Amino acid sequence: MSSKEIIKIISFLYEESTGEKQEKLLAEKVKKLSQTKIGKELGVKETSSIQELPLTSYPFYKKFFENPSEDAFLYPLNQYIQVITSGTVGKSKPYLVYRGFYGDQAMVETLVSTMILSTHDGEKINFRPGDVCYVNVAPAPYGAGVGLELLKRLGGSLFKMVPEDFNLPFHAKVEYFIKNYEKIDLAYMPVATLLDTIYPRIGKPFKLKGYVSQDRAADPLKNKIKEITGVFPTSLYASTETGLAAVPSVEYPTGFIFSWKIMYVEFIPEENALTEEFEKVENVETVSLQKVEPGKRYQPVVTPFKWDLTRYVMPDLLECVSKNDKILNVSLPVFKFYARADKIISLQNFTRISENELLTALEKAKVPFIDFTVRVEIHGTKEYLVMYIEPSQSVDIDEIQKNIHKELYETDNDYRSLTDFLKYVPLKVQLLPQGAFKRYLERRGGIPKIERIGMREDRFKELLQS
Known part of the structure; x- marks a missing residue:
């Protein structure tokens, strides 16, 4: 041409x-x-x-x-x-x-x-x-x-x-x-x-x-x-x-x-x-x-x-x-x-964490993953960013949680302020079984996408059952 x-x-x-x-x-x-x-x-x-x-x-x-x-x-x-x-x-x-x-x-x-x-x-x-x-x-x-x-x-x-x-x-x-x-x-x-x-x-x-x-x-x-x-x-x-x-x-x-x-x-x-x-x-x-x-x-x-x-x-x-x-x-x-x-994560009215920030943190923390979804959950009196991750290989959950927290702490000022001010690690990681997202997507209509932030409750339950 x-x-x-x-x-x-x-x-x-x-x-x-x-x-x-x-x-x-x-x-x-x-x-x-x-x-x-x-x-x-x-x-x-x-x-x-x-x-x-x-x-x-x-x-x-x-x-x-x-x-x-x-x-x-x-x-x-x-x-x-x-x-x-x-x-x-x-x-x-x-x-x-x-x-x-x-x-x-x-x-x-x-x-x-x-x-x-x-x-x-x-x-x-x-x-x-x-x-x-x-x-x-x-x-x-x-x-x-x-x-x-x-x-x-x-x-x-x-x-x-x-x-x-x-x-x-x-x-x-x-x-x-x-x-x-x-x-x-x-x-x-x-x-x-x-x-x-x-x-x-x-x-x-x-x-x-x-x-x-x-x-x-x-x-x-x-x-x-x-x-x-x-x-x-x-x-x-x-x-x-x-x-x-x-x-x-x-x-x-x-x-x-x-x-x-x-x-x-x-x-x-x-x-x-x-x-x-x-x-x-x-x-x-x-x-x-x-x-x-x-x-x-x-x-x-x-x-x-x-x-x-x-x-x-x-x-x-x-x-x-x-x-x-x-x-x-x-x-x-x-x-x-x-x-x-x-679709922005707000914790304790401190943070505004986007999906791109989470993707970058996972990449820099060298977490091998298929996909993930995140939710804000209350444990005790505090709000936590809970990441539900399907790993692509065997991982140590404590190690990847530590590494993701480290990346967010170093790159996100609000996340760091929340951690320091309230003196807790506002991140939790849960691992999903192999093939969870594949099975979930096969049952969905439309363009297969993962709602990485703000997944509807019924779909989240469906994912956990996959």
Whole structure:
């Protein structure tokens, strides 16, 4: 693929006056939205600015999704498809998604750009037309499966997606990779699947042009991933609510850059993050994409241009790591996933420990693990961070508990203050039997994920019984 062809595909990242173009797209949406039931309940008028509207969450839209009417939505009802979330946090939620949102040209550009940029080695792009891209996501009616089916038909001429049957069960897709890995150029799958199932089965490193994962373990394990695949992992931002909304950063592995053509994004500063579900809320200060600051964390608020969700508060915390990507020469902010907004461990109101911190502590403590989940439990009068770990080999529980505590104590100021002030070790480790997470995931629907923080009580009991 020539440099000119590549630049043409990713040219939207370099367009000028994107703010003005977004304002035009917003005005078009607001005008249409003002004529719908959803818009009227939000108080939308034809001339409303986006900042005049309330922030929204899933409960506001729930009644429209469950009992849809023709006058409620932006587009005719026969152009909507039902999509459900995987239910990683809380129960699965049904959505009605405009078919043209997932199949929009802007979304196709983002998908193709993600594939291309995932092969950038820091010096050049290694993507070639016809490259084979392995994808292991949940099939329809889950959002990832619905979106990829549409995008495959629209953007698949440049690359081949495998397995061709998206409806294969998760384990069958894993077997497909193991049997065909030498023919695969790019891959999208969970980190745990790559490191703990595929790599041991293949038994040796193998070469990929690009590896993409939304798994939070990708960042702390990026060096191990490169040892196995020859490439650093890349990441993106995708969800039922946003579709595929960002492309990978090259300068910052596992960082991503929002596509300005898909949605308007605002940001709530971390200290004001909304962690409880609500229908509508007003008078919450947000920061524009242009005004985010590196080193600060934010909760995104999204308004897709071609779907009904408006000022929808996402349950994530993102960290801005840079105002640009110098390798790509792109002057748009780069973000990394930090944590779920409601997935941060607070002990005795001292700590704010994220999943990434725990993953890093495990890696530095050299704990051999398949996966883990953590809970805050009260023992006596004190709160403890209890880690339920499935080790990948025989371990001394006291030794790994000591090592994890040491890493958290040295790297987390609040954890150290809690330990010193209350004079106790606020960490406990419990070992799970071999195969516990594998058995648990095989029984789950949707995209197989481990809720490493905040696992629902019924699912936690199911894990313990696995």
